[in-house]
Amino acid sequence: MSDQPVGPVPPFEPPYYTVVFTSLRTEAEDIGHADDGYDETGARMDDLVASVPGFLGMDSARTPGGLGITVGYFRDEEAILRWRGHAEHRTAQKRGRAQWYEKYVVHVAKVERSHGFERGDDLVRG
Amino acid sequence: MSDQPVGPVPPFEPPYYTVVFTSLRTEAEDIGHADDGYDETGARMDDLVASVPGFLGMDSARTPGGLGITVGYFRDEEAILRWRGHAEHRTAQKRGRAQWYEKYVVHVAKVERSHGFERGDDLVRG
Numbered sequence: 001m002s003d004q005p006v007g008p009v010p011p012f013e014p015p016y017y018t019v020v021f022t023s024l025r026t027e028a029e030d031i032g033h034a035d036d037g038y039d040e041t042g043a044r045m046d047d048l049v050a051s052v053p054g055f056l057g058m059d060s061a062r063t064p065g066g067l068g069i070t071v072g073y074f075r076d077e078e079a080i081l082r083w084r085g086h087a088e089h090r091t092a093q094k095r096g097r098a099q100w101y102e103k104y105v106v107h108v109a110k111v112e113r114s115h116g117f118e119r120g121d122d123l124v125r126g
Numbered sequence: 127m128s129d130q131p132v133g134p135v136p137p138f139e140p141p142y143y144t145v146v147f148t149s150l151r152t153e154a155e156d157i158g159h160a161d162d163g164y165d166e167t168g169a170r171m172d173d174l175v176a177s178v179p180g181f182l183g184m185d186s187a188r189t190p191g192g193l194g195i196t197v198g199y200f201r202d203e204e205a206i207l208r209w210r211g212h213a214e215h216r217t218a219q220k221r222g223r224a225q226w227y228e229k230y231v232v233h234v235a236k237v238e239r240s241h242g243f244e245r246g247d248d249l250v251r252g
Contacts, residue, residue, distance in 0.1 A: 007148055108237065
């Protein structure tokens with residue numbers, strides 16, 4: 001973990017868009033099924049979304065046995081539509097509903113302001 | 127864990143607001159300091175924010191040793207301002223910068239659309 005760059009994604013110049021995806025996994029996760037394709041597909045989606053023009057960044061966290069939250073940031077609505085319509089992403093979404101998720105909610109929102117704090121630094125404004 | 131109601135917060139009728147707070151804790155967490163007041167203050171803030179008129183709900187997730195994401199939902203900007211200006215919340219924010227957080231970013235955004243999926247249910251729209 002400590003070798004990997006860990007977020008959070010920085011603030012950007014508003015306006016930009018955020019897509020908040022909150023989810024509960026199906027039981028498979030709890031009983032330790034590592035072979036249901038979830039991690040592999042997730043890694044593939046991370047690569048794919050990064051190639052979408054207008055994609056700004058993404059943060060993810062999951063409490064073990066609990067809720068997962070993924071927040072993606074996009075320059076504009078067009079970028080979100082590109083990602084939403086991506087064929088491989090659509091296939092993964094279907095599999096998510098069929099297999100991986102007990103429940104999820106998606107909120108699409110336009111960021112009006114943002115700021116960041118970093119220890120030892122001044123406040124950073126987007 | 128399984129006795130507690132776990133999110134995700136459902137979709138609401140747009141427009142409404144979301145505040146995305148992504149953070150990295152200071153080292154204290156990694157070395158298992160349970161006595162730095164973070165959990166206690168967090169629980170108190172959960173109670174307090176729930177009493178703010180216009181507060182709709184909140185989801186949190188934290189990857190062990192990694193990123194934490196808290197997403198709050200509010201009916202309007204006034205509700206966010208009430209929460210931002212709450213005296214006890216402001217004190218907690220100061221302590222967060224002084225003690226608990228290595229880094230954090232806040233994005234304030236207006237939700238334009240949302241939807242939810244629940245296994246065995248139809249798609250739910252906000």
